[in-house]
Amino acid sequence: MENEIEKAYEAKKYEDTIYKRWEKSGAFTPKVDKKKTPFVISMPPPNATGVLHLGHAVMLAIEDILIRHHRMLGDSTLWIPGTDHASIATQNKVEQLLAEKGLDRHKLGREKFLEEVKKFVANSQNTIRNQIRKMGSSCDWSRERYTLDEGLTEAVQEVFVRMYNDGLIYRGNRIVNWCPRCESTLADDEVDYKEKNEKLYWIKYGPFTLATSRPETKLGDTAVAVHPKDKRYKKWIGKKVTIPGVIGDFEVIVVADESVDPKFGSGIIKVTPAHSFVDFEIAQRHKLPIKSVIDQKGRMMKNCGKYAGMTTTECRKAILVDMEKMGMLEKVEEYTHNLSVCYRCGTPIEPLISKQWFIDVDKPVIQDGKKKKSIKEKAIEVVKDGEIKIVPGKFKKTYFHWMENLHDWCISRQIWFGHRIPVWYCDGCEEAIVSRTKPAKACPKCKANKWHQDSDTLDTWFSSGLWTFSTLGWPKKTEELEYFHPTSVMETGYDILFFWIARMIIMTTYTLGEVPFKTVYLHGLIRDKFGKKMSKSAGNGIDPLEMIEKFGTDAVRLSLVIGGTPGNDMRLYEEKIAGYRNFINKIWNGARFTLMNVTEEDIKLQFDQTMVKTLADKWILTELQKLIKETDNNLKNFRLSDAGLKIYDFIWSKYCDWYLEMSKGENKNPAVLLFVLRSFLKLLHPFVPFVTEKIWESLNEKTMLLSSEWPKYDKTLVFTKDADTMEIIHQLIGKIRSLRSELKVESGKKIHAIIHGGKHTEALEKQREIIMKMGTLESLEIKKQGPKIPDSKAFFIGEVETYLPLKDMVDSGKELTRIKKEIEQKEQFIKSLESKLNNKGFTANAPKEVIQKETARLLEEKSNVKKLKELQNSLK
RNA sequence: GGGCGCUUAGCUCAGUUGGUUAGAGCAUCUCGUUUACACCGAGAGGGUCUAGGGUUCGAAUCCCCAAGCGCCCACCA
Numbered sequence: 017m018e019n020e021i022e023k024a025y026e027a028k029k030y031e032d033t034i035y036k037r038w039e040k041s042g043a044f045t046p047k048v049d050k051k052k053t054p055f056v057i058s059m060p061p062p063n064a065t066g067v068l069h070l071g072h073a074v075m076l077a078i079e080d081i082l083i084r085h086h087r088m089l090g091d092s093t094l095w096i097p098g099t100d101h102a103s104i105a106t107q108n109k110v111e112q113l114l115a116e117k118g119l120d121r122h123k124l125g126r127e128k129f130l131e132e133v134k135k136f137v138a139n140s141q142n143t144i145r146n147q148i149r150k151m152g153s154s155c156d157w158s159r160e161r162y163t164l165d166e167g168l169t170e171a172v173q174e175v176f177v178r179m180y181n182d183g184l185i186y187r188g189n190r191i192v193n194w195c196p197r198c199e200s201t202l203a204d205d206e207v208d209y210k211e212k213n214e215k216l217y218w219i220k221y222g223p224f225t226l227a228t229s230r231p232e233t234k235l236g237d238t239a240v241a242v243h244p245k246d247k248r249y250k251k252w253i254g255k256k257v258t259i260p261g262v263i264g265d266f267e268v269i270v271v272a273d274e275s276v277d278p279k280f281g282s283g284i285i286k287v288t289p290a291h292s293f294v295d296f297e298i299a300q301r302h303k304l305p306i307k308s309v310i311d312q313k314g315r316m317m318k319n320c321g322k323y324a325g326m327t328t329t330e331c332r333k334a335i336l337v338d339m340e341k342m343g344m345l346e347k348v349e350e351y352t353h354n355l356s357v358c359y360r361c362g363t364p365i366e367p368l369i370s371k372q373w374f375i376d377v378d379k380p381v382i383q384d385g386k387k388k389k390s391i392k393e394k395a396i397e398v399v400k401d402g403e404i405k406i407v408p409g410k411f412k413k414t415y416f417h418w419m420e421n422l423h424d425w426c427i428s429r430q431i432w433f434g435h436r437i438p439v440w441y442c443d444g445c446e447e448a449i450v451s452r453t454k455p456a457k458a459c460p461k462c463k464a465n466k467w468h469q470d471s472d473t474l475d476t477w478f479s480s481g482l483w484t485f486s487t488l489g490w491p492k493k494t495e496e497l498e499y500f501h502p503t504s505v506m507e508t509g510y511d512i513l514f515f516w517i518a519r520m521i522i523m524t525t526y527t528l529g530e531v532p533f534k535t536v537y538l539h540g541l542i543r544d545k546f547g548k549k550m551s552k553s554a555g556n557g558i559d560p561l562e563m564i565e566k567f568g569t570d571a572v573r574l575s576l577v578i579g580g581t582p583g584n585d586m587r588l589y590e591e592k593i594a595g596y597r598n599f600i601n602k603i604w605n606g607a608r609f610t611l612m613n614v615t616e617e618d619i620k621l622q623f624d625q626t627m628v629k630t631l632a633d634k635w636i637l638t639e640l641q642k643l644i645k646e647t648d649n650n651l652k653n654f655r656l657s658d659a660g661l662k663i664y665d666f667i668w669s670k671y672c673d674w675y676l677e678m679s680k681g682e683n684k685n686p687a688v689l690l691f692v693l694r695s696f697l698k699l700l701h702p703f704v705p706f707v708t709e710k711i712w713e714s715l716n717e718k719t720m721l722l723s724s725e726w727p728k729y730d731k732t733l734v735f736t737k738d739a740d741t742m743e744i745i746h747q748l749i750g751k752i753r754s755l756r757s758e759l760k761v762e763s764g765k766k767i768h769a770i771i772h773g774g775k776h777t778e779a780l781e782k783q784r785e786i787i788m789k790m791g792t793l794e795s796l797e798i799k800k801q802g803p804k805i806p807d808s809k810a811f812f813i814g815e816v817e818t819y820l821p822l823k824d825m826v827d828s829g830k831e832l833t834r835i836k837k838e839i840e841q842k843e844q845f846i847k848s849l850e851s852k853l854n855n856k857g858f859t860a861n862a863p864k865e866v867i868q869k870e871t872a873r874l875l876e877e878k879s880n881v882k883k884l885k886e887l888q889n890s891l892k
Numbered sequence: 893g894g895g896c897g898c899u900u901a902g903c904u905c906a907g908u909u910g911g912u913u914a915g916a917g918c919a920u921c922u923c924g925u926u927u928a929c930a931c932c933g934a935g936a937g938g939g940u941c942u943a944g945g946g947u948u949c950g951a952a953u954c955c956c957c958a959a960g961c962g963c964c965c966a967c968c969a
Contacts, residue, residue, distance in 0.1 A: 024931065209967080216969085228969060241969095277968060285969045294969075354967065410896070414964070417895070421965085510964095545904085547962080579905055579917085584897085585963085587904065595917065598931040609928035649908095657906075661916075672929085680927055750935090757935040763924045789926095845913070857949030858911095866911045 021611065021714075025604035027568025027597075031706045035149055038709075043723045044156045046092040048499045055086035056094045056503040058484045058533075059155060060516070061163065063102035064137040065109045068147040070542040070550065070576070070588065071509055073560040076151040077573040078539060078656060079507050083154055084702035085651055086504075088726040094500055096487050097148060098161035099141050103434035103476040104198055104206075104360045110136050110433075126432050133433050150561060152569050152705045154722065161487040163479045164435070171486035172479045173438045173452040175527055180450045182381045184391070184526075185427070187373050187448070191289075191296040192426055194366045195358035196314030200430040201372055202358060203475060204423065205514050207365055209354040216281070218346040219339060222259040222268075223252075225346055227281030229353070230288075231339065232331040234261060235320050236309035237268055239287040241298055244272035246283050262338045263321035271302045290369045306369060312430075314366050328366070373428040373437060373472070382526060392422055395521045398531050404521065406536045407654050408583040411513060418514050427475045434473030441468055480516055481523035484532040506533040509541060510583055537654055538583050542576070545589040563593055570704035571597035577703065578660045599664060600707050603700070606672045607711040610689050613679065618686035619716045625732055627687035631783060632678040634735035635742035639670050640692055644729045647699050660703050667696055674746065678786050690715070695727045741779045745787065747813050752791040752820065755809050759825045766794035767820060770808075772801045774815030804883075804890040812883045814876060828891050835888050842881050849874045 038044065046054075057079050062072055079095065087093040110133050111121055121129040141162070148155065161168060179185045193202040218227050224240065240257070242249040252270040259266055268287075275294060276285055289299030290308040299306055309317050316323045316331050323331045339345045356365040380388035389397070396419050398404050399412060406412050428437060440449045444464030449455050458465040479486070484506070488497040502524075506517065517536055524532035542558075544550055550557040563572045574596040580586040621627075628634060643666045650659035671692060679689060694715060701708040701721050712721040752769065761767060769791065773780045777800045780787070788796050804810065807828065808821040849870060852858050859867060 021928095023929070025929095205965095226969080230969085275968090280968055287969095292969080294967085353969090356967090414896070417965070514965095541963095581906080589904085591918065592904075594931075598929095601931045602929065605929035605932085607928090612928070653908080655908080658908085661906075665916080673933085676928075677933095684927095753934060754936085757923070760923085763934075764926085792926095841913095848913090852949080855949050859949085861949060862911065869911085 021608050023605075023608075025568075025601050025707055025710075027570060027600070027706060028565070030710050031150075031152070031569055034706055034709050035152060038154060038720065038722055039157065041720055041723065043087065043720070044095075044154050045158050046094045046156070048495050049092045050499070052090065052092040054094065054500050054504070055083070055089075055091040056500045057083060057096075057505050057507060058487060058503050059095060059097045059153075060506075060508045060512075061098040061100035061161075061480065061483065062144050063105050064099045064140050064144070064162070065102060065106050066140045066143065068144060068560065070558060070560055072147070073151060073572065074539055074542055074576040074580075074586075075507060075509070076148060076153045077576045078537070079505075080151070080153050080155075080573075080705070081577065081656055081702040082505060082507070082651075084705060084722060085726070087154070087722065088698065088701070088724060090725065092499075094159070095153070095155040096159050096161065097145075097153070097155040097157065098483075098487060099137075099144060099163070100480055101137065101162065101164045101434060101476065103429060103431045103473060104200065104202075105476075106133060106137065107431050107433040108198065108360055121432065129432055147561065150564055150569065152573065154705070159487070163476070163483070167489065167492075168479060168482070168486045169435055170452070171482050171490050172435045172474065174491045175482060175523065176438050176474070176478075177450055177452060178527070179375065182379075184376050184379055184381055185373060186376060187371060189369060189371045190374070190426075191291075191293055191367055192370050192372055193356070194312065194368045194370065195361065195363050196312065196366050197361050197363040198358060198431065199312055201370065201426050201428060202365070203426055203477070206359045207356045208359045208362075210357050210362075211352055212355040213350060213352050214355070216349040216351045217336070218282070218349070220344040220346060221284075221286060222257050224249075224284050225282050226284045226286055227349070228286060229351075230291075230328075230332070231335050232316070232323070232328055233288040233291050233309070234286060234335070235263065235316070235323070236288045236290050236307045237266070237286045238289060238299070238305045238307055239269045239271050239302065240284055241271050241273045241276050241287050242284050243276040243278040244274065246276075246278045249284060260342075260344075262335055262342065262344075263323070269302075269304070271298065271304070273298050273301065291367050293367055296367070296369075308369050310366055310368055312368070312370070372426050373439075375425040375427055377422050377424055377522075382529075391522050391526045392419060394525045395419055395518065398521060398525055404531050404534065404536060407538065408581075411510060411536075411538055411583060415513060415518065419518060422518075425475075427478050428470075428472040429475055430471075431473050434476060435479055437470040437472050437474060439470040441470065442466070443468060477515055477519045478523075481519035482527070484520060484524060485528055490528070501528070502531050503533045505535045505537055507537040507539065510538040511541065513538065535654075540580060540583055540585040543585050543587050545587055547585075547587060558588060558590075563590070566590075567593045567597040568600060568706070570600050570707050574599065574660060574703060578657050578664070580657055582654060599668065600704060602668055602672060603704070603707055604711070606667060606676060607693060607697075607714075609676055610693050611714055613684055614686040614690055616716075618690060619714075621687060621690075623687055623691040627685070627691075628733070629685050629688075630678075630683055631738050631742055631745075631779065632675060632683060632786070633685050633688040634738035636670065636675045636692055637688065637733045638735050638739040639666065640695055641729055641731070641734045643699065644695070644727050648729070656703075663696065663699050663703070667700070671696065677790065681785060681789065683786065697721060698724060698727050741776060744776060744813055744816060745780070745783055748816065748818060749787060749790045751811050751813070751818065752793075755811070755820060756792070759809065759822060761822070761825070764792070766792055767822060768795045768797075769793050770797045770802075770805060770819040770821065771799075772817040772819075773798055774800065774817075776814075776816055780816070804887050806890050810887050812880050815879070817883060832888065832891055835884055835891070839881055839884050839888070842877055842884070846874060846877050846881065849877065 062068060083093055083095045114120055193207050195202055214229050216227050216229055217231050218225060253272045256267055256269050259268055287295045287298050289296045289304055289306040291310055309320055310328060311317050314327055316326050318324050323334060377392040378390045380390050382389045382394050396416060399415060438450060438452050440451055440455050442459035442464055443466035444459060445462040447459050447461045455467050484503050485501050488494060488501055490497055520532045544556040548556060560572060571593050575593040643662060646662050647659050697708045697712055709721045771780060777798060781798050784796055805819040807823045807826060808819040809826055810819045853870060
């Protein structure tokens, strides 16, 4: 019919239009329908900082496959998209942009700066929305959310208030990771480590000599520590010692602490509790005084004498010069160590003491039967119990390890962009009140009536930790929340298992008393051809949009899904995408050919079993049923790659290579051609939605493919025996072709063949035309049996004997040696089979099917050898 | 320092609870314009599954050990 269909599929021409039709159809927007099973994915919200990369692309591809599959299964399927305000990341990005214009946030002031951020965010949200659409993602735009939306902000405040009232949130003066550039705290896992070559200074320290990499912190020392068992220093323990310093003498106490390694340096360390985590802990254990000397901008404080106001780096230089002058510097060594840096801007972290808000992860607050559990215990429990399943399972261990070692979570950030901490202080007496809105009453302590809000904002992961339920309307009791939560699958990269997954589990089990999701699916990172991480600086990044432009979305999606397994990194490069583009084209042409061979009437016909006619029909239908079963099984177990590969193989190697080829000529059966086409389009649709939908348009269907019904396994369409016969014919044709090629018979030249078919004679006779056509035969003689035919090339498939009388091409001498070799090989194989089958251990332990299979194979090989021997005799 | 993972054809990777004479795509070689597709078709070559032990009737698959590579966590002044 549609002769005008173009030869090659041009993705670009159709994709945008198809996406618009889907969106308009309302299929992306499910309703609360108690008769249906809900299936829900909360899309990990991309940071509102700009463009999407391959990491997003792979996430969108995988999630869309799951979503489309479930939608076709008839579930009430919801995929909520959104964006994350990503406080530090976004603020930094805008600061960079301002810096290009010679501005900075302090010059602008908080309000104006936030205006700038708002504009920037709105812009990148638009970009992100378009890119998500480009990937073909069938998400529910009507429910799109942003972590700074009014509703989500309300959820954040509500959770904060609840946690505060439960005593989980407290304010404390503690040592924190401080980024002097961002001028903010960072959580432990927001610190990166960079290996760096540094200098180790050996300095005279009163009666001791010790090694330090940070001489400038000497100004904040309040103790020295040694290992309790270190004999060298035993007599000093507990003593107070006066140390001469660059700004005068000071006193320290000598303490014994297990954390000191006697083998490193001189075995003695100076303790600077205010500017080192380890030292802070030592100070806590020994109740040492704490002296801060570095401020929040990374500058030396007023108590540092002549060094006051210098940055730490300047101070180090200056102090070294002074130490040298005073003869305190003994030697300098090179050493490498891991420098902690800010994960957002790379600036070295300055540990310092600061008053911050924390979440207590160990306080038992969750009532569970008679016991009370901490949020940490609960988060461990839900994974241990299997209430949350992690795919692949290996990440469970990592999760437990991280969770078990979790310290109190510092949630306040001195960033302007984000959710303001809902705490109000009295102008008069600094009394703090936790409240979502400005207190209307006067201060209960001093009766003043002026309040100011805490200037800090919350860690961005605090709000994203609520994502699965805040997006469904919580704290309001919405229908949606009740119906769609817990969500079904959380799919994301394994790199944010801690940042995000762990926090969602903590925050949701605490707040709702239920898990945020039932399954966590973690995908790997996309790397370049050489296995390197893609990055802007390395210039090896691949832009998904560019690839979509070049090869089409469907091809990009397949290249991101096939060949990958959960939790493992995957390499991507253009040739790979091009390969899948070729497959898309193959689908297109397979469909095109099918459509060219059917009529309008055929298309309108409803398929039923009575339309099954030929052996080929029965074979392809049997294969199709097998495929449906396998696909269901693979998708259920999140084996997307396997599922995709199997469908790929079915379409290319079975439908196109064999069924379509066999349909050329008198054998074609439009009903089955169309039925199989429709079925595999459905199976394929979740993977490559655009090309399948485009083809579907030509099939006179009432609904779009995305809303069509998923194929069901139908055992009345399984014809095992016929399918087996067809396999024999395939082998037979394959062998004929292979021999032709081996004997260098010209491609187009027709040859003769004689088949002794045994019990398959009748079936083979029926397929005479196909065998002749596909084997390029001039004549074909089929009979039940007969003597071996000399001067011909012969081969045996089970009972079926085939002879190609190519007298002039067959060298009977060579043929004899070949046959001899084959017999030898086969006899050896028979021997191994026999010994296996005679082995009592095997027959006693192996499953029945395996024994049956091996027995059958033995019989077949034996019969082959028998035939080969007869052939051998006839040639002699 | 602690933990995890990977090592299978020239390249990129599959290989489910142990049961094949170990698979796919790309690349290579030979042939080919025939009712769709050269983004194609037909055929072929190519692997002692990193090395070494063990368990088992049977190991690419399970256990031990070694090497190389990679990741995560902790972090030493």
